[in-house]
Amino acid sequence: MVRILKKEKQKTGKESFRNQMKQHGNLFIFYIPAVVFSILFAYIPMAGLIMAFKENPNLLGSSSAIQGILDAKWVGLDNFIKIFSKQEVLNALRNTLIISTLKIVIVFPIPIALAILINEMRGKAIRKSLEVSMYIPYFLSWATIGGIFIALLNKDTGLVNNMLAYFGHDRVGFTTSNDTFRSVIVSTTAWKDIGWSTITYMAAITALDRNQIEAAKIDGASKWQQIRYVTLPGIMPVIAVMLILRIGYMMDAGFEQVFVFYSPYIQASGDILGTYTYRLVREAALIPQYALSTAVGFFNSVVALILVVGGNFISKKFFNRGIW
Amino acid sequence: MMNKKIKKIASMLLVGAMVVSMAACGKKNDGNENGNQGNNEGNNQTESTGTPAPDKEETPKSLADYPKVDSFNYYNLAAGITDEEFNALELAKLVEEQTGYKVTYTQSPADPTDMQTAITNIFMLKQDYQAVKVSKDQFYTLLAMDALKPITKYVEGSTNLKEQISEFGWGTATKDGEIYAIPQKNAFPSTDVGICYRKDWLEEYNAANESAQIPVPSEENGFSMSLSDFKAMLTYFSTKVPEGGYAMAIDTNGVYIENILPAFGIYQEWADIDGKLTYVVNQPGFADYAAYMEDLYDSGLILYQATADDAGAVKSLQSRTVGAGRIAHWNAFAIETTNAPEGTDLSTYTDNSIGYISALAPDDCKGDKDKVRIFAREGYAYYTVVPNFATEEQAAALVDFADKKLEKDFFLKLVLGTEGETYSVEDGQYYPVLPAFNDKQGFSDKFIDGTREDDYAAYWLCRTRKTAAQDKMFSQSNYNIGATGIQSPISVMPPNEAYDTYYNAANIEVKNAIVISMYQKNVPFDLAAVQAKFDEFEGQAITESVNSWYGSWEMKDQFNPVKAR
Numbered sequence: 001m002v003r004i005l006k007k008e009k010q011k012t013g014k015e016s017f018r019n020q021m022k023q024h025g026n027l028f029i030f031y032i033p034a035v036v037f038s039i040l041f042a043y044i045p046m047a048g049l050i051m052a053f054k055e056n057p058n059l060l061g062s063s064s065a066i067q068g069i070l071d072a073k074w075v076g077l078d079n080f081i082k083i084f085s086k087q088e089v090l091n092a093l094r095n096t097l098i099i100s101t102l103k104i105v106i107v108f109p110i111p112i113a114l115a116i117l118i119n120e121m122r123g124k125a126i127r128k129s130l131e132v133s134m135y136i137p138y139f140l141s142w143a144t145i146g147g148i149f150i151a152l153l154n155k156d157t158g159l160v161n162n163m164l165a166y167f168g169h170d171r172v173g174f175t176t177s178n179d180t181f182r183s184v185i186v187s188t189t190a191w192k193d194i195g196w197s198t199i200t201y202m203a204a205i206t207a208l209d210r211n212q213i214e215a216a217k218i219d220g221a222s223k224w225q226q227i228r229y230v231t232l233p234g235i236m237p238v239i240a241v242m243l244i245l246r247i248g249y250m251m252d253a254g255f256e257q258v259f260v261f262y263s264p265y266i267q268a269s270g271d272i273l274g275t276y277t278y279r280l281v282r283e284a285a286l287i288p289q290y291a292l293s294t295a296v297g298f299f300n301s302v303v304a305l306i307l308v309v310g311g312n313f314i315s316k317k318f319f320n321r322g323i324w
Numbered sequence: 325m326m327n328k329k330i331k332k333i334a335s336m337l338l339v340g341a342m343v344v345s346m347a348a349c350g351k352k353n354d355g356n357e358n359g360n361q362g363n364n365e366g367n368n369q370t371e372s373t374g375t376p377a378p379d380k381e382e383t384p385k386s387l388a389d390y391p392k393v394d395s396f397n398y399y400n401l402a403a404g405i406t407d408e409e410f411n412a413l414e415l416a417k418l419v420e421e422q423t424g425y426k427v428t429y430t431q432s433p434a435d436p437t438d439m440q441t442a443i444t445n446i447f448m449l450k451q452d453y454q455a456v457k458v459s460k461d462q463f464y465t466l467l468a469m470d471a472l473k474p475i476t477k478y479v480e481g482s483t484n485l486k487e488q489i490s491e492f493g494w495g496t497a498t499k500d501g502e503i504y505a506i507p508q509k510n511a512f513p514s515t516d517v518g519i520c521y522r523k524d525w526l527e528e529y530n531a532a533n534e535s536a537q538i539p540v541p542s543e544e545n546g547f548s549m550s551l552s553d554f555k556a557m558l559t560y561f562s563t564k565v566p567e568g569g570y571a572m573a574i575d576t577n578g579v580y581i582e583n584i585l586p587a588f589g590i591y592q593e594w595a596d597i598d599g600k601l602t603y604v605v606n607q608p609g610f611a612d613y614a615a616y617m618e619d620l621y622d623s624g625l626i627l628y629q630a631t632a633d634d635a636g637a638v639k640s641l642q643s644r645t646v647g648a649g650r651i652a653h654w655n656a657f658a659i660e661t662t663n664a665p666e667g668t669d670l671s672t673y674t675d676n677s678i679g680y681i682s683a684l685a686p687d688d689c690k691g692d693k694d695k696v697r698i699f700a701r702e703g704y705a706y707y708t709v710v711p712n713f714a715t716e717e718q719a720a721a722l723v724d725f726a727d728k729k730l731e732k733d734f735f736l737k738l739v740l741g742t743e744g745e746t747y748s749v750e751d752g753q754y755y756p757v758l759p760a761f762n763d764k765q766g767f768s769d770k771f772i773d774g775t776r777e778d779d780y781a782a783y784w785l786c787r788t789r790k791t792a793a794q795d796k797m798f799s800q801s802n803y804n805i806g807a808t809g810i811q812s813p814i815s816v817m818p819p820n821e822a823y824d825t826y827y828n829a830a831n832i833e834v835k836n837a838i839v840i841s842m843y844q845k846n847v848p849f850d851l852a853a854v855q856a857k858f859d860e861f862e863g864q865a866i867t868e869s870v871n872s873w874y875g876s877w878e879m880k881d882q883f884n885p886v887k888a889r
Contacts, residue, residue, distance in 0.1 A: 060447035061470035061712065087860075088833070150633040157568040176630045263576075263630035264836035265844060279832055288444060 115201030134195030146260030387481035395426035474502035478723035484730035505707035511784030518801025523679030546693030561647030570627035592812035656797035700809025726773035822869030830861035
C-alpha cells in the first residue's frame, strides 16, 4: 500500500525532498552554482532597493557603502514623485514601451518564419551558408553596427541617401528625424538579432517528430498545410516561452543600441528610460544620484515582473503552456 | 509537508548566504571604520572648538617631524600608455630619487565618464589608493561628501608648498578652516580653443573680390574677424568644399561656441550682468547669438555632428571636407600635418593654408584689436587629494612627496628637463629641444602635484611649443590674451551644493533643447522655451545659490582685470 502511495506521489510529481536527493542527488550539485550565483548577484543586491525610498546616500564619504545607505534618511515615495513629475521621464517611458512593442510585433515573428523557410530548403550548402551569414551580425557590438548604419544612412554622404537622390527623392535624415528614428532602431535590431533567434526555432523544428510530417504528406497535405498544422503547433511551446521571456525585457528597449544612434534631435521619439537614466546618473550629476536611479530601476523591475506574470498567464490560458 | 521543508531549507540557505556576504563586507569595513575613526576624531576636535584648533596657534611642526610611510599608491590622470610603461618612465625614477618615496601609479581611463566611475569606485569601495588626482568638480563633490582627509597640519609644516602655492589657491582647497587637497593651478589665463579655417581659400576670396575684402586674421586685428565677414567667408567656403562637405563643422553639443559668443557680448557661460552671475541663455546677447547661428545653419553652412559616429570638426578639417571648425590647440598638429610632404620633419612643419581666429567681433568693432574679447581660463584645474580612509602617515607622506617636488631646481628639471638637452632659453622664453623634449618630458605634467605658480607660467609655454603647428595655433588663438581674456568666476567658486547637484543636468538638457531648434531647419529658435528648460531643471535654485556666494565674494571686482567691451 505504502509503495503504491509512493508511486502515486512520484507520478504526480510531488516527491519528497529526501527522495529527490536520493534519486537525483548528483544532479543537484550542478544546481548549486546557479543558486549561489542568483543569491549573490540577484537576491542580495535587491537589498539596495531601499535606496529608492531614501534620500541620496553618501556612498563615498561613509565608512562603507552599506553604512552610507543605512544612514540616509527615509523619504517615502519622494524619489518616485520627483521622477514622474518630469516630462522627460514620461516621454522616455512612452518611448521605451513603443520601441519595445514595435520590436516584439515586427521583429519577433521574423525568425520563426525564417526558421521554417530555411528548414524547407533543400540545398545543404546554401542552407548552411545562409545560417552562418545570418547570425554573424549577432556577434558585432552595437558600436560597430552603429558606425556602419550611421555611415550608410548619412544624409549627405550615405549610400542610401545617394541612391534616393539618384532616383530624384529628397534626402532623409534617417537617424536624426523623429519620423524615421524608430524604424532605424527596429530594422537594425532585426538585422542584428534575427539570425541568432532563428537558430532556436530551427532547433525546435529539428526536434519535431518527423513521422507527423510524413503522415501529413501521405494524407496529401500541401507544404503550407504541413507548416500550419504540424510545424507551427509543434514549435508553439518554444514560441510561447520565447515570447514571455521577451516580454520580460519590455522595459529594456535596448540602451546600447539607442545610445549609439542617439542625438538630441530624436529626443521626442528615441529617448528611452536607459538613455535618460544614463544622463541622470553618469553625465549630469557631479554627485551621483543613486536614489533616483534606483527608483527608476525599481519601477522598471516592477513593470517587467507584471508583464512576465501577465504574459505567462495569457500563455497558459491560450497555449496551455507557461514557463512555470 | 515536505514542500514546506524544502521551502524552509531554501530560506535558511538564502539567509545563511546573506549573513555570510554581509559578514564578509562587514569585515572589510571594520578596517575602514578604524581608519576613519581617527579622521572622525580629528573632525570632532575641530567641531568641538568651533574655530581652528588651539594648537594651530603654536609654531607648526615641521613636515619632517611627522611619521610617514615610505611608499604609497597614486591614482593618476590618463597618459595614454600602460601602467607598466608609466611606472617605468625615467621621470618616475627621477621623482623617486628626489623624494625618496616608492610610488606606484595607476592611471584613470581617458573617457571622462569612465574616469568619474573609477574615482567613485575608489572612494565607495575604499580601494588601496592613498593619493588621487581629480578635477576641480570631482574635488568639490568629494569634499561635499566628506570623503577626504584634511592635510592642513602637514601643509603648514611644509616649506615649498606653503610658499609656492598662493593663499588664493589654498583657499580653493579649504573647507571650514581645513585644507583638503593640493591645488594645481593652470599656468596663466589662456584659451584652449580657436576657430581653425582655410586661410588659402580666404586669400583666394580676397583676390577675387577686391571691393569686398575680408581682413585676414592677424596681429593687426588681434586674430579676430567680424560677424558679417565670417558669414561671407563661410558662404565662399561652401562653394569650395567637395561634394557633401560643409563650410564649418561643429562638434556634438557645440552650442556655446566660445570664439563666436564674445561678438554678442557673452564672455563666459556664467558672467557678471549688473552685479549678478547670469547663465548664458539668460544673458542679453544670447537671442542675437542664437539667431546668427541659426542663420548659418539654415544657410547650409554648418555641419553639426549629431552622433559620436559622425565626423566632428577635427576629423572633417583633417580630411579637408570643411573649411572651418573650432578645435583645441593639441589638435592643430594632426590637422596641419595631414598634407605634409613625405620625409618632412613634422614637429617643425606648419601648413600655410591653415589659419586661426581667436574670436569674432561685432561689425562695428571690425579690425579693432582692443575690442577683441576672449573666453579665458586660469583657475585650478586639478587637485591631489587623500581619501578619508588613508592613515595619517600616508597623508603626511603624500604632502612631503609633493613638497619635495616643488624644490626650485628639481621642479625645473621635472617640467623641462636639462637645458641644452631637452630645452633652451631664448630671451627669457623656454623652447623645447625636439625631439628630445617630447621623448623625455612628454609626460612631465603627469608628475606634478601643485606648481611653483610664478615659474610654471613660463615653463608651461614650452609644452605648447612641442610642435610648430601647436605653437602656431596656441599663439594665434591666445594673441594678446592678457588684454582680452575674461574669466568665469565659477572657475574659482568653492563647493556650492545647488550648483554641484543640479547644474550639469540642467546644462545638458538646455544644450539638447538648443541643438534641436538651432541646428534644425524649419524649427524656429524659441528662447523662452530654452530659458524655461533651465528653470525646469532647478535653474533658479542654481542661480540663487551661485549668487549667494558671488554677492559676498570679496574678489569679484579684481577678479577680471579685463572688462566687458
